[in-house]
Amino acid sequence: MKQAEQRILELCKALDHHNRLYYIEATPEISDFEYDKLYRELVDLEAEHPELVTPDSPTQRVGGEPLTAFEHVAHAVPMMSLDNTYTRDEVRDLDTSLRKLLGDTPFTYVVEPKVDGVAFSLRYEDGHLVTAGTRGDGTRGDDVTANVRTINSVPLRIETDAEVVEVRGEVYMPKAAFLAFTERQVAEGKDPFKNPRNATAGSLKQLDPRIVATRPLDAVLYGHGQLDGAGFDSHDQFLRQLKTWGFRTVPRYWTCAGIDDVLAAIDELETMRHDFPFEIDGAVVKVNEVELYATLGSTAKSPRWAKAFKYPPEQAETTVREITVQVGRTGVLTPVAEPEPVFLSGSEIKRATLHNADDIERKDIRVGDRVLIEKAGEVIPAVICVIKEKRAGNETPFKMPEVCPACGEAATKREGEVALRCENLQCPAQSVRLLRHLAARNCLDIEALGDIVAEKLVESGLATSPLD
Numbered sequence: 001m002k003q004a005e006q007r008i009l010e011l012c013k014a015l016d017h018h019n020r021l022y023y024i025e026a027t028p029e030i031s032d033f034e035y036d037k038l039y040r041e042l043v044d045l046e047a048e049h050p051e052l053v054t055p056d057s058p059t060q061r062v063g064g065e066p067l068t069a070f071e072h073v074a075h076a077v078p079m080m081s082l083d084n085t086y087t088r089d090e091v092r093d094l095d096t097s098l099r100k101l102l103g104d105t106p107f108t109y110v111v112e113p114k115v116d117g118v119a120f121s122l123r124y125e126d127g128h129l130v131t132a133g134t135r136g137d138g139t140r141g142d143d144v145t146a147n148v149r150t151i152n153s154v155p156l157r158i159e160t161d162a163e164v165v166e167v168r169g170e171v172y173m174p175k176a177a178f179l180a181f182t183e184r185q186v187a188e189g190k191d192p193f194k195n196p197r198n199a200t201a202g203s204l205k206q207l208d209p210r211i212v213a214t215r216p217l218d219a220v221l222y223g224h225g226q227l228d229g230a231g232f233d234s235h236d237q238f239l240r241q242l243k244t245w246g247f248r249t250v251p252r253y254w255t256c257a258g259i260d261d262v263l264a265a266i267d268e269l270e271t272m273r274h275d276f277p278f279e280i281d282g283a284v285v286k287v288n289e290v291e292l293y294a295t296l297g298s299t300a301k302s303p304r305w306a307k308a309f310k311y312p313p314e315q316a317e318t319t320v321r322e323i324t325v326q327v328g329r330t331g332v333l334t335p336v337a338e339p340e341p342v343f344l345s346g347s348e349i350k351r352a353t354l355h356n357a358d359d360i361e362r363k364d365i366r367v368g369d370r371v372l373i374e375k376a377g378e379v380i381p382a383v384i385c386v387i388k389e390k391r392a393g394n395e396t397p398f399k400m401p402e403v404c405p406a407c408g409e410a411a412t413k414r415e416g417e418v419a420l421r422c423e424n425l426q427c428p429a430q431s432v433r434l435l436r437h438l439a440a441r442n443c444l445d446i447e448a449l450g451d452i453v454a455e456k457l458v459e460s461g462l463a464t465s466p467l468d
């Protein structure tokens with residue numbers, strides 16, 4: 001028994017360590033195979049000695065039964081929001097008003113990315129994660145502990161002497177993971193989430209943590225609530241402590257001596273905002289010296305020591321040349337707008353999703369329309385709206401086809417689904433998609449089997465299924 005207890009402890013420690021190297025530092029020291037071996041050993045030992053299972057064992061991330069409703073968590077220190085600014089002049093005004101309030105007291109700034117996710121708060125007591133809550137109304141949020149525990153980069157325990165550590169940040173879905181998740185949703189005939197933020201919020205609202213565990217969520221921390229037994233002189237010192245505790249922090253931040261540096265940091269962040277794994281909708285400017293926060297205080301909703309600077313969403317105007325219908329790997333028919341190519345957020349846009357027929361009808365998008373396109377939450381380009389004043393009168397409304405554009409099979413809806421589908425398993429468009437899927441990097445990774453090769457294989461009849 002003693003031996004088992006000892007070994008369980010060792011395994012938990014080792015797995016926590018490797019977990020952190022893998023998920024936070026991205027520098028794993030052991031292979032997935034070796035990790036799985038340790039994990040299996042722990043699972044087996046815990047099965048033999050259920051009384052030795054601790055709630056923060058790495059095997060206990062995914063809870064058992066779904067909840068019937070969320071309980072509430074009270075935020076002892078309210079979760080506030082930030083006032084937004086939109087122009088560089090407003091950022092200078094911030095500096096002026098801070099100097100008015102602080103007189104001659106010297107201070108510096110930190111500029112961080114504003115992560116476009118869902119705000120949350122983690123509470124650790126004696127180093128153990130006890131609750132995770134959403135912001136809610138700021139003083140009371142939903143208890144999403146079971147869901148947040150499934151996020152691998154959130155440590156279930158941290159090394160600290162502090163009795164209470166409440167840290168705050170954002171849950172998000174990485175942009176790349178969102179694209180793959182959307183593809184999965186579409187393949188299952190579900191109406192996909194419009195952007196990573198919605199996907200994150202929708203996932204956190206799930207009552208069944210086993211479903212949440214399948215969603216590619218991640219979390220980044222940048223702030224704190226109650227801290228008993230820990231304190232910091234400056235925000236950048238706090239950010240370093242977050243890292244030491246094992247949290248994911250913003251990958252880049254700037255400490256700035258004055259407002260000119262702040263503006264330069266805001267500009268630099270704007271040029272690199274698309275390079276982050278998560279979406280960024282602005283910069284957050286914070287006074288670095290924590291001792292000044294009490295003097296500065298806050299308004300009803302937001303502190304005076306921090307402001308958000310919002311970047312304008314990148315939009316472009318173009319003409320819808322055509323609306324085509326794409327047949328997915330599982331036969332789902334999706335309308336796609338083919339606009340005059342334009343540059344947006346660093347890439348040339350040749351196609352834009354229209355989600356589904358309802359979306360087209362709601363926005364009244366017609367072929368020939370001048371439209372605004374935006375990378376919906378930056379990731380997938382989407383048609384935002386029609387510029388109706390620019391209509392010439394010869395634009396043609398779109399109707400979903402009654403048959404599959406690739407094989408002519410009647411398009412049908414499955415019960416409970418919103419999408420139209422082609423149910424013909426021999427449909428060539430589906431075969432091409434399936435071959436492409438099989439060859440994709442996260443599948444068999446066959447480099448030479450791209451779109452064109454897949455099309456030609458199906459067209460010539462050389463291969464129509466993965467077995468071929």
Ligand code: IVH
Nearest residue numbers: 080081082112113114115119222223284303
């Ligand atoms: S600091 C007292 N830092 O943006 C509030 N917030 O619009 C302190 N956000 O409520 C918040 N990235 O949910 C802070 N680096 C960052 C942030 C950030 C995203 C969110 C947060 C906040 C909202 C304000």
